[in-house]
Amino acid sequence: MPPNTCAQCGGNLERQTITHRQQWGEELYEFENVPALVCRQCGEVWLEAEVGQLIDKIIQQHPQPKKYHQVPVFSLAEFTL
Numbered sequence: 001m002p003p004n005t006c007a008q009c010g011g012n013l014e015r016q017t018i019t020h021r022q023q024w025g026e027e028l029y030e031f032e033n034v035p036a037l038v039c040r041q042c043g044e045v046w047l048e049a050e051v052g053q054l055i056d057k058i059i060q061q062h063p064q065p066k067k068y069h070q071v072p073v074f075s076l077a078e079f080t081l
């Protein structure tokens with residue numbers, strides 16, 4: 001049974017389809033069309049256990065991705081506020 005309230009703030013969770021980014025070591029993976037529970041109050045995203053397991057499985061099996069896009073990475077340590 002998925003939770004229907006946010007463990008962070010107690011707000012209502014709403015079922016949404018999101019784009020989820022998962023850091024795995026040095027790599028960043030992006031998943032589209034991920035069913036998730038999103039808090040209406042604080043925006044916290046909750047993935048159900050099965051969805052998280054599927055994402056882990058996909059990363060480990062490393063099938064050919066649907067597409068690639070490059071992500072520019074900046075270190076804030078190199079800039080002054």
Ligand SMILES: [Zn+2]
Pocket residue numbers: 006007008009010011039040041042043044
């Ligand atoms: Zn919340």
